[in-house]
Amino acid sequence: MAALSTAVASGRKKRGEGHTRREEILQAAKELFLEEGYDATTIRRIADRVGVSAPALYLYFHDKEAMMLALCDQTFGRLIERITDIEKTVSDPLQRIRLFGDAYARFGLENPDEYRLVFIGNNIPESVRKVGHRMPIDDPTRPGVGGALVFSRLVAMLAQLEVSGVKLNYPPDTCAELCWMGIHGVVAAMIMKPEFPWSNREMLIKGMQEIVIKGILR
Amino acid sequence: MAALSTAVASGRKKRGEGHTRREEILQAAKELFLEEGYDATTIRRIADRVGVSAPALYLYFHDKEAMMLALCDQTFGRLIERITDIEKTVSDPLQRIRLFGDAYARFGLENPDEYRLVFIGNNIPESVRKVGHRMPIDDPTRPGVGGALVFSRLVAMLAQLEVSGVKLNYPPDTCAELCWMGIHGVVAAMIMKPEFPWSNREMLIKGMQEIVIKGILR
DNA sequence: ATTGATAACTTATCGTTGATAACCTATCTA
DNA sequence: TAGATAGGTTATCAACGATAAGTTATCAAT
Numbered sequence: 001m002a003a004l005s006t007a008v009a010s011g012r013k014k015r016g017e018g019h020t021r022r023e024e025i026l027q028a029a030k031e032l033f034l035e036e037g038y039d040a041t042t043i044r045r046i047a048d049r050v051g052v053s054a055p056a057l058y059l060y061f062h063d064k065e066a067m068m069l070a071l072c073d074q075t076f077g078r079l080i081e082r083i084t085d086i087e088k089t090v091s092d093p094l095q096r097i098r099l100f101g102d103a104y105a106r107f108g109l110e111n112p113d114e115y116r117l118v119f120i121g122n123n124i125p126e127s128v129r130k131v132g133h134r135m136p137i138d139d140p141t142r143p144g145v146g147g148a149l150v151f152s153r154l155v156a157m158l159a160q161l162e163v164s165g166v167k168l169n170y171p172p173d174t175c176a177e178l179c180w181m182g183i184h185g186v187v188a189a190m191i192m193k194p195e196f197p198w199s200n201r202e203m204l205i206k207g208m209q210e211i212v213i214k215g216i217l218r
Numbered sequence: 219m220a221a222l223s224t225a226v227a228s229g230r231k232k233r234g235e236g237h238t239r240r241e242e243i244l245q246a247a248k249e250l251f252l253e254e255g256y257d258a259t260t261i262r263r264i265a266d267r268v269g270v271s272a273p274a275l276y277l278y279f280h281d282k283e284a285m286m287l288a289l290c291d292q293t294f295g296r297l298i299e300r301i302t303d304i305e306k307t308v309s310d311p312l313q314r315i316r317l318f319g320d321a322y323a324r325f326g327l328e329n330p331d332e333y334r335l336v337f338i339g340n341n342i343p344e345s346v347r348k349v350g351h352r353m354p355i356d357d358p359t360r361p362g363v364g365g366a367l368v369f370s371r372l373v374a375m376l377a378q379l380e381v382s383g384v385k386l387n388y389p390p391d392t393c394a395e396l397c398w399m400g401i402h403g404v405v406a407a408m409i410m411k412p413e414f415p416w417s418n419r420e421m422l423i424k425g426m427q428e429i430v431i432k433g434i435l436r
Numbered sequence: 437a438t439t440g441a442t443a444a445c446t447t448a449t450c451g452t453t454g455a456t457a458a459c460c461t462a463t464c465t466a
Numbered sequence: 467t468a469g470a471t472a473g474g475t476t477a478t479c480a481a482c483g484a485t486a487a488g489t490t491a492t493c494a495a496t
Contacts, residue, residue: 012473015463021473043454053475055456064454120338120410148414170425174417177407178425185403189395192338199392207388207396207433215429230444233492239444261483271446276484 022060024050026074029067034114038068075118076150079107083153093161094213100154101183101209108187109201120188151176158216167218175216182212240278242268244292247285256286256331290332294368297325301371311379312431318372319401319427326405327419336365338406372398376434385436393434400430 013021028049032041043064047054061067086099108115154176162168168175186208190198198204231239246267250259261282265272279285304317326333373394380390388396404426408416416422 012462015472018473042452044452054454055476056474058455059473120406151414170421171417174421174425177417177422178404178429181403181407181422181426182400182429183403184407185399185401186396188338188406189399189402198395199389203388203392204395204399207392208399211396211400211433212429215425215432230491233443236444260481262481272483273447273485274445277444282483 018060021050021052021056025052025057025060026067026070030071030074033068033071072118075111075114079104080149080153082107083150087153087157093157093164094166096157097154097161097179097213098209100157101179101212102205104180105183105187105205105209108184109190112191115187116191119184120192151180154180169216169218178216179212182208236278239268239270239274243270243275243278244285244288248289248292251286251289251331256335286331286335290336293325293329293332294336294365297321297368298371300325301368305371305375311375311382312384315372315375315379315397315431316427318375319397319430320423322368323401323405323423323427326402327408330409333405334409337402338410369394369398387434387436396434397430400426 025046029041029046032046032049035041043057044054046067047057050056057067061070082103083100086096086103090096090099108119151173155173158168158172158175158179162172170178183205186204189196190201190204243264247259247264250264250267253259261275262272264285265275268274275285279288300321301318304314304321308314308317326337373391376386376390376394376397380386386393401423404422407414408419408422
């Protein structure tokens, strides 16, 4: 009767326990997104796995994309934790950036499905935002901007690097974007085209890291 | 009852003129994909613009994705032409690679849907290929392989660069992969996260290009 | 000139999808 | 013990991609 990894159809939640159901929905959505991709995952299948009717999901999320964005924030949060850990344990600015890239690439390659879900993503960010829909539970600050946090940390690292006396070839935020895009290119390529005969994985990761760091340093 | 803005609602095609209708469908699909994106474009709207019923499209294309892939091959043909043009007009191997990167990035950002379909490879079921569907006109050689062709040109360029006497930090294949991954990282990021406040686009493209070229040269 | 095959369509319809409206019902509180 | 409300449900919607089955124009061969 206890909760399993794939969720168990429990009865109606007690009065203040709606957030529990919300977590169950997120868990089921995460599993299905990873198993079959975003587009192939239907509202009804998520609801089935949770053990609840389909419209119940709309009590906790605005729409399907909102579930995806909530999951994005979760995964971004895990990465941010690791970045924070690096900042706490390492003082040298350049070494911090190296470890950032290493942790990022490792994170992506160790969790390829989640990486694909969050950083590559099958979702199409549509600029058209529907209005006039009551969303009583979701945070009014629309989720999905967790990526900005990661970048701000990298920007901060590069600003610190500049403060420490190192000259950069580009503004700190541009350096951060270039660093991230380089590493992201490696991770995304290896995840999305695993059958392609890439050359040595470690050489590519380390190589890209050397390349971007050497490239931004004057 | 006169011509629409783009396509003309003509009557039924004469006997051997089906390919004309096929071209009309591709043109309408291309316009709508560009105007509203791939997912937002519906079969019915394409059919409306052509001036034909929706099921008529299935006389010429297996499914919606087949239209996109046909357009991809068209569009990638233009990129391959551009690359060929670069190879014809520029002799310096390093300059060739620079122009390749520039043409590649520009192509990706100008054709995000095609780029996403081919290089990011969103949701391709792949293994499940429907059979028993009569598709009298479509080429039996399945389209969508333009991407590998483009990449192979870059590999050739880097091999030439090494032959010309330039010393590289990594094997030519690895260099090609690193170059492509860097530029791909820029393009993919901007396509998949267009709402993110990236810094100047030109600086990012040029910057990544400088970075990867400087990075692979000893 | 008529016939028969078939290319080039149409209309009608299917099963799913995301999403909404409107109605229940358990639980907590006053 | 009444009523407010959190936490659901069933019924239904319009739109989607795709298919089935019928219709009509155009050809070639009688």
